[in-house]
Amino acid sequence: MPQQFDSTTRRKLRVRASMRKIRSDRPRLSVHRTSQHIYAQVIDDAGQKTLAAASTLDTSLKGELKSGANIDAAKRVGALVAERAKAAGVTQVRFDRGAYIFHGRVKALAEAAREAGLDF
Template identity: 60%
Template sequence: MASRKEALARRANRVRRHLKSVANGRPRLSVHRSSKNIYAQVIDDVAGKTLAAASTLDKDLRGSLKTGADTAAAALVGKLVAERASKAGVTEVVFDRGAFIYHGRIKALADAAREGGLTF
């Protein structure tokens, strides 16, 4: 039986393999969630570069947050990454949730990124 870590890695690879088949050259909005923070970055897989990034550890957000581990913080990160992506000239992305279920903080970040101007 696979360990929890191996199962998460296998699930994330399965999601990313599917995303690469439907991406059509669009950058990937990758999300990582820890117990205390949430991170998002827009990655151009063709060039291998990060185009925009935001997290609850950013100086712009740290002072205004009570905690980095709730849906309100995730929504702020989503808006910030959408704003930074639009400055970099990115409007269309593919949402990469990794091994995380599309619910709670992940969903809040995605909804805020859509409101911020990203389409996926």
């Protein structure tokens, strides 16, 4: 009898399976969004280290943003994580959007990171 999973577990399994297929020597730019904030981090999977991170909760952004849950905030986080990644010596990444559709805040973060100098 096949094992049954709920929709959340199936989504997590599907996302991780796709990440295993595209193993790369590049670090990955991982995005997580909630209803109130957006987070991004550049992760080196080989060394299991976070190389750079940014979110709407950063002190440098928190006072300037009206809300952490809009496209403008995502653009600022994308530019900030790209700046921090370049300072850490990373210019090429692969984009890990998780289970999120490449639309809205996720797309805005990715485009801002590209404009700031990350290549993916």
